Amino acid sequence: MTSGTPGADTPGSDTCCGTLLVLGAGPKGVAVAAKARALTDLGLPAPRVVLIDEHAVGAHWLPVGGWTDGRHRLGTSPEKDVGFPYRNGPDRAHATAVNRRMLDYSWMSFLVEHHTYTEWIDRGRPHPHHHVWARYLEWVARRAQTDVLIGRVTEIDADDDCWRLTLTAPDGAQHEVTGDGLMITGPGSSAETMLEHPRMLSVARFWELSAAREIPASSRAAVIGGGETAGSALDELARHDVMTISAISPGATIYTRGESYFENAMFSDPTGWPALSAAERRDVIRRTDRGVFSVRVQENLLEDNRIHHMQGRVTGARSVGDSIRLTLENPGRPVSEHTFDLVVDATGGRPLWFLELFSPGAADLLELALRTRPTTVAAENAIGHDLAVEGLDPPLYLPNLAGFAQGPGFPNLSCLGELSNRVLRGAQQRGVHDRSAAGTGAR
Incomplete structure (x- = not known):
């Protein structure tokens, strides 16, 4: 993992060719970065993935992120790791080889490397504490040699070719990072309330x-x-x-x-999800994901x-x-x-929190693609198979809003491997790949 603040020699700082920017260095971004690394190691086309976070990899699972104290346990089984469900792949002809590579980034591999796998099994496979999950994500990012930039994004701009993000580094300096694809993750700020009151x-x-x-x-x-x-x-x-x-x-x-097979299978394999009616999809999400403990x-x-x-x-x-x-x-x-x-x-983040960062030009591009003023419902309905907003170039991937259109597992931790498949397959089809690395096995 390469980590630091953006500068002239940072990938994506002077050209957008072959760069997928990810706002948020959480499980979704780390999963995409690891899958891209697996593809590149096999000599297959993949974008250079750059994770951008204000604090650190896995920050929302640490006290610094403001969403937890790090001591509570993960609600999802850790075996649903960055490669789960290890099904097909962004390059279907080489899916088995890619998934074998992804096993190097699995939860089991993390435990084996840290000599805790046997104890975890003997203790009944407990869900890890949030801070341990953050350590796992950081381990994956480091092992995949992921580019990570630490800084606060203050503006998101776009034209027909590139996304341009203005970052304020921890030292206060401002930098611009560009990419020909952008994925936005995370719930936004954890510091908001509906009333200013000390209690x-x-x-x-x-x-x-x-x-x-x-x-x-x-x-x-x-x-x-x-x-x-x-x-x-x-x-x-x-x-x-x-x-x-x-x-x-x-x-x-x-x-x-619920943790029955029937519910879990719908999260792990969303193949049949689009065949359900809108009412059925809303009902499944309401009963199994939103508003549940x-x-x-x-x-x-x-x-x-x-x-x-x-x-x-x-x-x-x-x-x-x-x-x-x-x-x-x-x-x-x-x-x-x-x-x-x-x-x-504790109502959670606002789904469209990132719009506050959009420049007028970027907001206009999104509104043209949606054909209406951006709302949560309009954005949810516009998410395509690759988890990007349909009709918008350069591509904007919004997995947190993909639950209704593409499957209930994409906004959470239920199918990170399938999420990375969709995003990277879409990037390949759109030509968002690192042309210098494709076919060489080098990064």
């Missing part, structure tokens, strides 16, 4: 106070959100001095992510009689002295208000 905590602020053991004592607390971010916050909040905790989400109850978190919460579910979509929040009054809406019912003295806003 309404963002996800980042919650974990900051938790690490310092400074979570305010509370008689009535609430966590807004029904996904894994909210689940981890509830799991942690239950360890602090709180009398009652309300888990607020729109669903009729707190749903658990892992089985482990659900079991922990069931043991604590201070925690209960409150149904409703939070549509408003206002300060009432030292307390916070939330407005909850449910279809067909009167609007209700509830007062809490501690609230954690």
Whole structure:
């Protein structure tokens, strides 16, 4: 892994030919980088992948990323690693060879190299803590000799040929990095809340106070959100001095992510997904991915009689002295208000957070491709088989928005290998590959 701040000698800093930029050095970006390396090692065409992150590889699984304290456990099995499901490949004629190469980047290989594989098996294959998953991702990036740039992206610009990202390095210097493809990952900021109030905590602020053991004592607390971010916050909040905790989400109850073969197979192999109706796809996503807790978190919460579910979509929040009054809406019912003295806003990131970084020119290109003003629904409907926005050149890959159109596993960790297949196959078809390395086996 090559890591540093961008400069004149950085890949992609002076030319966009053969470069796929990835905003976010998390599991999706690392999976694409590792697969591209596997292809290049076999002398097959692949882009030069450059990961860009404000903090580090796997930052969202570390305290520095603001989404966790690193001590909670991964909700997905780690065996669904950067190569899973090891099915076909971006170059189908050489799929077996590529997948064999990807085994070098597997979770099992990581454990074997660190002499912990036997212990992990004997302990029943436990889900790793978030910080261990981050170590795995960093190990993959280093082993794949991935180009990683550390810096905060302040603007995303584009024309008909290239994406241009302006980065502010840790030392404050600004640089431009270019590429003829861009993949955007991650949920955006973890520091946002719906109300500025000392007792309404963002996800980042919650974990900051938790690490310092400074979570305010509370008689009535609430966590807004029904996904894994909210689940981890509830799991942690239950360890602090709180009398009652309300888990607020729109669903009729707190749903658990099922682990049956039928559900898992739909995440691992999305081949038949487009054949489902729009209503069926929305229903599957609602029941199995969005607004669900892992089985482990659900079991922990069931043991604590201070925690209960409150149904409703939070549509408003206002300060009432030292307390916070939330407005909850449910279809067909009167609007209700509830007062809490501690609230954690764990609703997760905004799907289109990256639009704030788009220049007017880049925003115009996206709007022309969507044929409408960018909205979450419009973007979801426009994601093609290669996880890029259809009709947009240069290509913009948005796996976090691909769940509805292409399969429920793409926005999460359920099929990272298939995600990299789709993106790299699309890059090959669009001619986004490192022409200097193709056919040589050298990088």
